[in-house]
Amino acid sequence: MATQMTATVGADVRRGSSFLRIAIALQTLTIFLQAVSAGMLLTSSYGATLHDVGARVMYGASMLYLLAAVLAWKPGGGPVRPVWHASGFLVLASVQVVLGIAHVPSVHLPLGVLMFGLSMLALARR
Secondary structure (H helix, E strand, O other): OHHHHHHHHHHHHHHHHHHHHHHHHHHHHHHHHHHHHHHHHHHOOOHHHHHHHHHHHHHHHHHHHHHHHHHHHOOOOOOOHHHHHHHHHHHHHHHHHHHHHOOOHHHHHHHHHHHHHHHHHHHHHO
């Protein structure tokens, strides 16, 4: 009986970890696509629309990352550290959105680069 329960818990941890890895990969991809759409701001008439929509998708991906981290931690029995990382990303994403709306590119652009690097690091650690 104990072996069956251990196997079930192990499967839950793997499932939570897989969902967490997918959420981090999605967040990393959306941040990269934001850099692409930022370049399109300079060269096309629809770049602003793509960047605006992409910002909403990136913010949603950051929320999904936090949800995945909580699910991997609490019911899945994983460590709490990814929850702190995901929370930090959500704060960074919030600051990024505010800076974008306020048109402060001198901070908005470097913060985007930092977020992409940190997201790549989180993905590599998973």
